[in-house]
Amino acid sequence: MQTQFRSVFISDVHLGTKACQAVHLLDFLRSIETDTLYLVGDIIDLQAMRHKAYFVDAHHQVVERVLAMAKSGTKVIYIPGNHDAFFRQFAGQTLSGIDIQLHARHNTADGRSFYVSHGDEFDQMVKISPLMLAIGDKAHGLMLSLNQSINGIRRFLGLPYWSLAGYLKSHIGKAKEFIERFETAALKSAKSHKVDGYICGHIHFASFQMKEGILYCNDGDWVEHCTALTESTSGELNLLHWSENPKHLSTEPKLEGWELAPSYSRNTA
Template identity: 50%
Template sequence: MASIHCRSIFLSDVHLGTRQSRADYLLDFLESTECESLYLVGDIFDLWSMKRSVYWSTDHSAVIQCILDKAQAGTRVIYIPGNHDEALRAFVGTVFQGVSVQRQAEHVTADGRRFLVSHGDEFDTLVKHNRLAKALGDGAYKVLLRINQAYNAWRMRMGHSYWSLSGHVKTRVGKAREYIRRFEAAAAGRAAERNYDGYICGHIHKAGIERIDGVLYCNDGDWVEHCTALLEDFQGNIRLMHWSNHSREEALHRAPALTPTPLPQAGEGLKPAFLQSRASSGL
């Protein structure tokens, strides 16, 4: 039974079809939540990696089935393909088993604010970076993900919650921080040009909520390193949620207090914590 009720959920960068995808955590999250609108903001499948090799577990299939079940039950599900599942952009404008495929979307919050929603890879041409440095970075990133997987297997045996070693290292590399800063500025600038109040995206695996030049920039993160999603409550507040192996247990224990009252303020309620939309945040 769902124990977290909210108005909207935004998630991206699941990378189903790869060993790095934390489909098990996402399945827990989806089974523990109920919403009116669910936005899948790109890279749900990793078709790039699947051309070389495919890793597919029962959790991967269960995630897809859970999403389809939500759509059939009345949840408005919008799928915005990203760069890793860009082949699905050929189906933009169609509806499959209740899932609407769109190139981008406009989301209006409960308090009337307008948000542009897209994956974010469209800014890659604006945020230029050296191709060789990017290739080397991608190789190092894959190594970090493999180490991250082994490290968290050890943490679970020790009774500790999931923690992203790769994400921790990435945020301490100067070039990566500069790329993220330029990406965020480009995204906020695009929203401002179109007179939106905010912008919601994924793509860079760096979750956060920050006001940039009057625009509320929101990144829902990923389900490879951080296991995060954006949640909108019934008052229109957007918060970032970190999901860990302890989160579902605590959510279930607190179910009566979460139906359908506003989501907890930072530091209250669920252990992973919610970050308020009107304050800057990051991972």
């Protein structure tokens, strides 16, 4: 039985690379029905594919599933990121039933307005130089390879999925500092756009943050954490993890006066 959502946000899938957790994503997409599906950037990693493409059957099936959802009535909005920036030139067009936009405004069922964008527009604000981005990409690739090896062993031992990247980002000071700067930039942007919150991806770190009544939502990724941001039919936002052991991660912070429904949870851990 499929779970019904009003909207679902996913980003940083990186189809075309070995690190992409396409099997988990495909299982997730097959398990849901949603009125709107937001693809919040870096869905296909065109940057990596220029050097080496890894587009196996599961990757094709993810694309086919998204197209099938669009054909069956789901509104699919694609907001390209920095790794699939090629598609930004098609903003304003609809291709195979998928609306391509540079950014979007999403109104939740409970009347709140959110600005939706990939998040790479904050790179200069958080002071990431092109050189550091290049070095970071190399280190990130090594970490993902190690992450795959670790989880291969964990699967063999019957243990659930575990993210090395998530652990490091939560425990290394510089990484935490970068994430905090990114969140601050997004919250400031939301304030300037006069919206209730900001939804993005880019930094591969799913989280909620509330500051001065503005809600920051990061939907995470599908290379390290396998996470999605979902909106219930009542407008409540939740973060879900989906692998061999799907689980509810967190519910948005409550602002005084909001009436929110109980959170959806599929925790089989």
